[in-house]
Amino acid sequence: MSAARIKNAMIGFYVLLFFAWLFGPLVIMSASAFNATDFPTVTPWRGFTTEWFVELFSNRDIREGATTSLLIGLGVVLVSVPIGLAAAVLMTKLNSRARSIYYAIVVSPVLMPGVIIGVSTKVFWDRLGTATGASFSSFFFDGYFLTVMGQASFISAYCMLIFLARLQRFDRAQEEAALDLGASHVQVFLKILVPFLRPAIFSAAVLAFLTSFENYNTTVFTILPEKTLTTVLASKVRLGTDPSISALAFLIIAITILGAVAYEVKARAEARRTGAVG
């Protein structure tokens, strides 16, 4: 009995150690955002300051990079969500043999390293642009367009997986009933399928935007002369060390924690409501 207790205490201690390892680096990085040293650290502690936040917001590269990332993120949402939805609905209409080939093709970008998606997108559109004799100001050579294409190739697959999970619970009888009552196919799609998929559309859009916003491996190849937040950050972190990056990290961590808490509260409220009804 006591041996088992020692074993449980040990595993509990290990789990604590694991979470310390998980959060330690983030806590120290956040703390270094408030330290009045020229170098991001917490040892030695030179006193509390918020000057790094001021510096962060006055940095033009970071502001412009964030704007570019925002635009690309919106572009990816507009491309990936419709593609993911269409691909998921089509999948449910295929027979099982065609479905397994189709599935292998559309899921492959998820497993492919981001670097390779970046390289292949860059080479493909460049050669297509050269072959058609397009001018250098056309979309073939545009960093925004290429980045949306590259990122959307795998983000569409994430969206498709979200829609597939939701579609599994879809009752086809609703569709049949509407058609029998004289609704057109477009009406069935807009009045039945879209409302049913609305929560999935929302989660797919949020996931697509966040994934796009933090992508680096694909973007760094396709962005050409433009700069996104991640490419600006990477060059800053690589070149020198600047506590204003800690300030940015602190903001992102704070927003993430708030988001997680809000989500958790909402999920609990929902569980309580459905629990009360059931």
Next chain:
Amino acid sequence: MNRLRLPTFGGLGATVGIVFSLLAAFWILMMILLPVSYMADFSFRYDLPPGKIGGPEDVHTLDNYRYLLFGPKGSPETLSILGFEFKANVLHLNVFFKTILAAVLVTIIDFCICYPVTYYMAQKAGGGTARLMAVCLILPFWVNEILRAFAFRILLGTGGVVNTTLMDLGLLSEPIDFIRLDIALYAGLSYAYILLMIFPLYNALESLDRNQIEAARDLGAPTWRIHWRVVMPHAKAGIASGCTMVFMLAVGALAMPQILGGPSNLWFTQVIYDRFNTSLNWPLGAAYAFVLLTTCILFVLLVMRLFRVNLGEIAK
């Protein structure tokens, strides 16, 4: 009249069916199949100035692959194996094999770190605790990879928190260069992909009936054998899936090696990056990318063979 349905598109109707098919076709052709095919084709071509592309000199060649193996023509570099001297591109081949080995190492480290935690989460912790643990696991994952690498720079740099603390305590007389020793890089990579190991493992371990463990224990099996013979075989697909994901992400990592790699240590993705951004030679870069892709596919096939699982179970 509306009852007149076109038989095509499995009851989707013509308008919706055509729009959906066009969207999916654009995705599959223009964003997945053609780009990769073009990259593969491009890797078998010479590096030509734009004017000559499509001209008579634009023919297929194995030169780029020869370059990875043997280096530039007339290079004096050789590699000696069992006393035989081979002409070889020592630098790039070294980087390539070091990247693969390091990614395997990171995968093993992650499995060893995550297995006990996941087992605790799936089998010992109650529903509420497991849920809280899951939220805590996801939080760091939402922080950008570059910022996570930055956090490790703050911790492990020569003037970093770990070194200064150890020196203040009198345990070290001079700082350890964790970055040059690659310790920072391995720590950062293992840290970055923890979640992708834990989730598949959790899904597999959660479905294990606790009675099986009890039965093995009642029959007198020691703890290690319960794990080796009961728990791990049950979680086989989850282990295969987690290991594949971590390996693929580690081998394809770019930001972490750029930020945490030592000055003389390159990752294979950095060599590819250089072909496209500094020492411009796109076909060579495409060839290297194609080699990386082939390696990843071979790794997946190897895992499928070793663990006797299929692709659907890995990509779940």
